[in-house]
Amino acid sequence: MTRTHEEVSYSPEGKRDALTPTSAAQGVEDALKILEGRWKLLILFHLFGGKVLRFSDLERAIPAISQKMLTQQLRQMEVDGIVRRIVHHQVPPKVEYCLTDWGQSLCPALDALLKWAALREMNSDPPAEGG
Amino acid sequence: MTRTHEEVSYSPEGKRDALTPTSAAQGVEDALKILEGRWKLLILFHLFGGKVLRFSDLERAIPAISQKMLTQQLRQMEVDGIVRRIVHHQVPPKVEYCLTDWGQSLCPALDALLKWAALREMNSDPPAEGG
Numbered sequence: 001m002t003r004t005h006e007e008v009s010y011s012p013e014g015k016r017d018a019l020t021p022t023s024a025a026q027g028v029e030d031a032l033k034i035l036e037g038r039w040k041l042l043i044l045f046h047l048f049g050g051k052v053l054r055f056s057d058l059e060r061a062i063p064a065i066s067q068k069m070l071t072q073q074l075r076q077m078e079v080d081g082i083v084r085r086i087v088h089h090q091v092p093p094k095v096e097y098c099l100t101d102w103g104q105s106l107c108p109a110l111d112a113l114l115k116w117a118a119l120r121e122m123n124s125d126p127p128a129e130g131g
Numbered sequence: 132m133t134r135t136h137e138e139v140s141y142s143p144e145g146k147r148d149a150l151t152p153t154s155a156a157q158g159v160e161d162a163l164k165i166l167e168g169r170w171k172l173l174i175l176f177h178l179f180g181g182k183v184l185r186f187s188d189l190e191r192a193i194p195a196i197s198q199k200m201l202t203q204q205l206r207q208m209e210v211d212g213i214v215r216r217i218v219h220h221q222v223p224p225k226v227e228y229c230l231t232d233w234g235q236s237l238c239p240a241l242d243a244l245l246k247w248a249a250l251r252e253m254n255s256d257p258p259a260e261g262g
Contacts, residue, residue, distance in 0.1 A: 022176075024241070024245065025172035032244070044156070102247075110159050112239050112240035114158045117161060119236055
């Protein structure tokens with residue numbers, strides 16, 4: 001039995017044949033769902049650029065987050081495939097966090113969003129009145 | 132006293148000197164807030180590409196949305212500067228909706244998010260174990 005869920009072959013290089021407004025909106029929503037969570041964006045921006053940080057580094061970088069919450073957010077990001085947890089088997093064990101390639105590849109997209117937000121002031125169209 | 136909390140000059144294009152992880156995350160969150168709302172992404176994708184649609188066109192394109200909700204979402208998007216409402220003074224009056232330049236310029240950012248989501252399968256890093 002063939003399954004063809006996922007025929008949105010949104011191809012990065014220009015075709016995007018099967019992409020309808022509905023599937024595109026759904027795709028963006030699904031992507032954004034991965035970023036939901038009070039601290040995920042901040043954790044991401046701390047790890048962008050190939051940084052490798054220990055749990056305590058992240059705690060220090062984000063003082064407002066509780067240990068429990070940081071653990072939870074990191075675990076979710078790990079499950080989602082954004083964050084990689086590196087366990088060094090030594091005594092005492094050392095655990096570090098970095099982004100996966102896929103997590104790192106989120107950078108241009110967030111960058112595009114920031115650029116877009118920055119354009120806001122320049123593009124304040126007044127409400128238009130037609131004919 | 133100098134504060135040097137993380138001068139992460141996260142700068143793809145060079146400038147953006149003052150961007151810290153905190154301000155970048157906040158910027159992305161602010162941008163995403165504009166897109167929140169059950170139907171906004173879908174409305175956006177219906178209007179991308181310079182489309183000019185009447186209220187009834189949008190109703191037809193998104194059958195699941197109620198009139199009240201469509202009105203509300205469009206109004207919010209208008210207030211946020213994404214959608215432009217064009218009133219043609221004729222009898223009966225004709226009202227059309229399109230994206231502002233700024234709304235249209237959201238396209239590359241959403242596109243980048245879709246591209247990122249599409250990369251997911253290709254980039255499933257296995258959980259790493261270090262030395």
